[in-house]
Amino acid sequence: MAPKPALAMMDILKLSEKKFTLNSDFWLSYPGASHSWISVKADDAAKTVIPDVPGVYTFVVRPDVAGHSCEYLMYVGKAEKQSLRKRFMQYLREQSRDKGRVPIQDIFRTFPEHLHFCYVTLVNPKIISNLEKQLLEAFVPPCNQQLPGELQRARAAF
Numbered sequence: 573m574a575p576k577p578a579l580a581m582m583d584i585l586k587l588s589e590k591k592f593t594l595n596s597d598f599w600l601s602y603p604g605a606s607h608s609w610i611s612v613k614a615d616d617a618a619k620t621v622i623p624d625v626p627g628v629y630t631f632v633v634r635p636d637v638a639g640h641s642c643e644y645l646m647y648v649g650k651a652e653k654q655s656l657r658k659r660f661m662q663y664l665r666e667q668s669r670d671k672g673r674v675p676i677q678d679i680f681r682t683f684p685e686h687l688h689f690c691y692v693t694l695v696n697p698k699i700i701s702n703l704e705k706q707l708l709e710a711f712v713p714p715c716n717q718q719l720p721g722e723l724q725r726a727r728a729a730f
Contacts, residue, residue, distance in 0.1 A: 588682065592644070593712035602710040604703055607692040614680070614687040616664065622691065624655040628703045629691040631676070631715070633683045646679050646687075647715040650704040656691050675715035 612618040614631065631647040651659040666673065667680050679687055694700050705720050712723060719727060 590644070590646070590714040592714055595712075598710050598712065602706055604706040607703070609690050609692050611688050611690040614660075614663075614689040615684070618689055619657060619661055619664065622657040622660050622689065623693055624657045625693045626651050626654070626695060626697075626700060627656050627691050627693040628700055628707070629656055629659065629689060630707070630713075631679055632688045632690055633679065633686050634688055635686055645711050645713050647676060647713050648704055648707045648711065649716075650700050652697050652700045656693065660689055673717075675717065679715060 609630075611632070612621050628648070628650050630645055630649070633644040633646055635642055649659070663676055663680070666677055692703070694703065708716060708719055709723060712719065712727075718724060
């Protein structure tokens with residue numbers, strides 16, 4: 573990376589800033605079972621791999637720098653009334669439109685080479701909703717605008 577003037581670097585840092593909540597008590601309180609997550613790079617090729625079934629998904633940024641294992645969970649969602657593939661394709665279409673969820677459009681534009689779509693297939697709507705809620709409570713992802721109950725109220729207070 574070539575040196576940049578301080579003001580330009582400040583703008584870059586500000587535009588790249590994401591607020592993470594890292595709380596080990598939240599992680600330890602995760603009551604859910606372990607699942608077999610599948611991860612694919614979040615690009616056009618993924619739409620042929622992601623299954624046409626319901627489930628829970630996350631968007632994760634993986635920098636892949638210096639062989640260091642590091643991930644940033646950005647968003648948790650569910651595909652309950654539609655398939656994971658259809659939901660993913662909606663996100664792909666939103667990238668080229670003015671309308672859409674700004675936080676999701678932002679991660680697609682900011683991290684195109686490092687964004688991954690991770691998913692677990694589930695068919696029971698109750699299990700899908702519970703898993704999404706449990707993950708939201710454990711990770712408090714920066715791009716989720718809606719959080720379960722108390723967390724939403726706490727976030728709104730800031």
